[in-house]
Amino acid sequence: MSTDHTGRSESLPSVPSIDDPRPHPPLTEHFNTGTATDPDVGARETSSLTVDGEEVNVGEEATIIDALEEVGADEDLSALCYYDREDTDRIGPRSECRTCMVETDEHGLVPSCSHPAEDGMTVRTNSTEAEEARSVNLDLVLSDHNLRCTTCGKNGRCELQDAAIEADVEVPRYGVFDNRDEYEPIDESSPFIQIDRNKCILCNRCVEACNDVQVEGVLRIEGSGPDTRIGFQNGADEMMDSTCVSCGHCATVCPTGSLVEQDYTDAATIPLPGFTQENSIGKTIGEDYDGQPNPATPMKGNQTYEDDALGEADDD
Amino acid sequence: MVGTEAATTPAIRVAVGSAEYDRAAAVLEAAREAATDVRVVETGPTGAAALAPVVLATADDRTTVHANVSPDRARELVETLDDGELATDDAHAVVESDEGVSMAETGPLAIGQRRALARCGWAAPAALDESLAERTRDEPDDLREAVAGAGLLGRGRGDGHTDESIAEGWATARESDGETVVVVNGNESDPAVDGDRLLLESRPAEVLDGALAVAAAVEATDVVVYLNEDDELAAQRVREAVESVDADGTGIDVVAGPDRYIAGEMTMALEAMEGADRLEARLRPPGPSEVGLYGRPTVVHTPRTLAQIRAFAAAPDEFETSAADPGSRLLTVTGDGVAGPTTVELATDTALAEAVASSEYKMACVGGRFGGITRSLDVPASAPALTGARLGTEGGIELFDGATCALEFAGSRAKFAREKNCGRCVPCREGSKQLVDLLRDVYEGQFQPSELRELSRVVAESSTCEFGQAAPRPVTTAIDTFEREIAAHAEGRCPSGVCTETN
Missing domain, CATH: 3.30.70.20 (Alpha-Beta Plaits)
Incomplete structure (x- = not known):
């Protein structure tokens, strides 16, 4: 296989005789988005969870962040890349930034935006490990971001800026992308x-x-x-x-x-x-x-x- | 079958693997030209590259093992055997055996126990003595229950159940909607971990039989063998084995993915198989056992896992099923003082030191590309023991002598992580950059172990796939083991004399 400088390679041979039972919208068949075909990460059934000590019930297709939102426990989470809009479920969760990490008794640290809600799950947003992971990951996002807010057209309406302010980031650990x-x-x-x-x-x-x-x-x-x-x-x-x-x-x-x-x-x-x-x-x-x-x-x-x-x- | 005929007909076996292909192929050709009565069999490699090309001569239940054989010497061996003699004088080993299980009393072929490797270098790649698939088709519950009872764990980073219960993965796949697929993940681009390639080149029929047995146990309709594009010999031998095994209606595909480290990760393997033009990890859960290849329940096993299942089914009494990780582990030993990559098999209660011939090394990296650094190999080869010692469970032991700097080594692995990650999640993509930068700061006079540990913790615990989860391990274990040596660099001194101003 040849790979060009962008790391993009020629299409791989797919498995010839294996059936693909997934429905494909005819218009998107030839789109090469470069992104993985993620499984559906929502819960299969309704569930009852404990979030920071509070009981929460969420419905089918819920991820942990839905339970956090029910009790307002999402306030301490940047959940930067999460696109929380009622009117579309076609965007995300990408679970790229990992600034929504929470601690669970069952699976340890998990990204709340993309981990299925499970019945009986115990979730803590404020464990030391979860807070550390969110803080480090937010700083990692900033480390690759040109932080030239004063000359930016999105100054004042930028989700990264908001997240950094809400998380009280004064000096990001790893600096910013200023080379x-x-x-x-x-x-x-x-x-x-x-x-x-x-x-x-x-x-x-x-x-x-x-x-x-x-x-x-x-x-x-x-x-x-x-x-x-x-x-x-x-x-x-x-x-x-x-x-x-x-x-x-x-x-x-x-x-x-x-x-x-x-x-x-x-x-x-x-x-x-x-x-x-x-x-x-x-x-x-x-x-x-x-x-x-x-x-x-x-x-x-x-x-x-x-x-x-x-x-x-x-x-x- | 090759194995059973051996007792009656004198036979010459030439072990041909991809690492020694040209030399071994010339030996094989010379042996075939010289042979009149003796049978000449092409086998797969033995696992000991330093001995290649290896020729075995067998007559009357006795076998001589010859190492580093030239074509001329191969002709002589054939002629000697034609006369009914064995050239015992200059043999690497002489064994009273016609089964190939034990091939030597000393040297790399004598290390550990050869169960999964029993017939590597002995049997023709497409030969199969006993079919587990056939047995499992008759009694699928037997294999499921036995594997569950023994608590067998998946082997290798590319397995769907690395260091986890195989049986639970099978149960999940069986409970999930859709027609199940079994994927044999033989894509491994780590040069320090050769167990899968060895099995694919030497025992493809056994790997396929194992996959078909799993397919029968989980009621899968298809088996897909996924290889590296560079592994032409493995692909050829797997295809030949496909022709010779009885698939009983199960579809078998053989495909190849890119020769990139990330292509061996279980979900990127699925992406490659689905024809993605860019590889990145999929979110999980749900994992492939529920939603895998084309959304179908997919049981992903490495050839090593399948070989372990077969070895267990053949001799369940030899497995200590009360152990947390019963069976054996394939380990490839490479590096300083090692004549050539050597893949051996150790029982999981045996110390890693058994796999290594020399004791003159400064440190070892155990667990492949993102293994852990240690001074001591006095650690059992079981998954819990390795994890407890902060080492990796990938079957690789790289040895380094005093001319290796722990900081320089940790830095090179961090750079690999920075350059080769898929680019999807922040902790891995950005964290690996910062890991490299923090290590570089040491040369500038700033060694910040707690910052390095904090970053490593977060990368390991919040990355999407096992690439990022394992990537910081060389760095953290280097600090664990060689903190003073690393700190010396902050004062402008490299105790190993390796690092220069330019680093």
Whole structure:
């Protein structure tokens, strides 16, 4: 198998004669989101748990965090990557950030967002181990985040900022991502959505919004280890070369300033001379695009010709 | 069957494994050209790379074992045997045996006990003496109850039940909805852990028979053997074994995944088998026994686990079933002072030191890539004993001499964790970066053992899969064992004289 620099490899041979009984929505069959096919992590049946000494009953499909919310025990948890919205169950739990760890008598430390609620389970949010794990993991998220809040369009409406304030983080143990030489350029190619990967925490919400909710199949996770990043399924380097239709759902769900509507990139920037969102990074790509006539990228237009089921494009 | 014919016909066996393939294949060719009456059998490797190519000559219930045989020497051995003689003079070992179980009284082949390895280097890879699958199809309860009663544990990081009860995993799969699949996870890219590759190259028929027996016990419809892409010889021999075993309607697929360390993790193995173009760990619970390959209940076992099940079923009386971890463990010994990777089998109540010929080492890393560092191998080979000693249960013992620096070694393993993780969860992806940085700080004069331990604890306890759960172990055990040596670096001194300014 050959692997390119992003760690993305050619498709593996799948198991030829094994049946796949899972239902596949026809539209998402060819999406390569780069993410694992997680099992359904919700409870199979209703259950009764003890959370910090209190009895809680939760229904089917509940994870531990649902029980915590019932008694307000989730207040001490950052649960940063958890997307807690009643109206969609298509985003998360990704259980990436592990800032929702709790202690259970039955399984030790578990991530409350993605561990099934079990009948008879005893959960403690305030054990030393759980508090340590949440605190270290939040600092680990910050260690890879460019903490340039004063020039960030999401300043004041950023979930990571909120989590850090609520957890009383004054000086993160491992510092923050402030090595300018290693910053990725801001992707300015799209006139609608800006990508600043230096602020990305890899929560995967945008990928799920793009694929599972909007069924557009533009965004994906690519690479591995320290090179893991949000990329485009068509292999484009810049958003304008992707098949984006500028629906904006990725920016809506982004917890940080990584995906921001272009008009708002400077919205919350503190007006100091010489300090702008763009020069906080100092590097951009895609500025040679001088706008686009409609929200769909040029590649989206081409896609209809190239992306028929068999991949056989007409030459004329 | 090869084993039973041996007593009557003089036979030459040439052990051919991937590590010595070219040399051993030349020996095999020379032996075949020279043979007129004697039978020449191609077997799999013996597990002792330092002896390869190995040739066995058998006549009249007696076998001579010859090490490092050249093609010319192979011709002579064949001619001698053709004359009805055994060349005992320069033999590595002479054994009164025609069963291959005990192949030597000294040297690497004499170490430990050979149960799972009994016929490695002896029987043709596709040969099978006794079928456990057939027995289990007739009486599926027997195997389930026996394995449950004995409390057999899964072997190797790629097993679905590493160091946990196999029988419980089977029960979960049987209770779960959907048609069950048995996956043989033979994908292991850790060069220090060779037990699975040895079994796949030497005893693929036994591995398949074990998998088919498990399939019968859990009422699975399919068996998938998952290998490394690089393991061409293993793949070829497994395919040949597929042709020769009686699958009785159970589907058997042989597939290969990437030669990457993460591809051996049980859920990334499933991702690779489903054709994912990027590998990352799946959330659990529920684990693969409930929701596995294509969402179906999936029993994942390594070849080592399957060999253990077969060895147990063949001789249950030899297993101390009251033990917390009955049976034996395959251990690959590599490193300084070891002539070549040597895979041996120790009963779980035997100390690891038995597996190692030399006692002249500074430290050992026990448990593969993310094993634990120790000065002493006086630890039994059972899972609870190894875990209690903060070592890993992966079957690997790497030896290091005085020219190895504990800090440099721990740093290299932390870097491996940083570069090779799947990228999914924060504690593993970001924690491994910080682990490397904290170790680097030691060279800058700052050794912070409590910070290192705190980070290691959180990475180990909150990572999604066993990669992150094990990744900090070389670091924490290095601090446990060599704290003063590490601290010396903060004062600009490397006691081993290994680390330089550039580190």
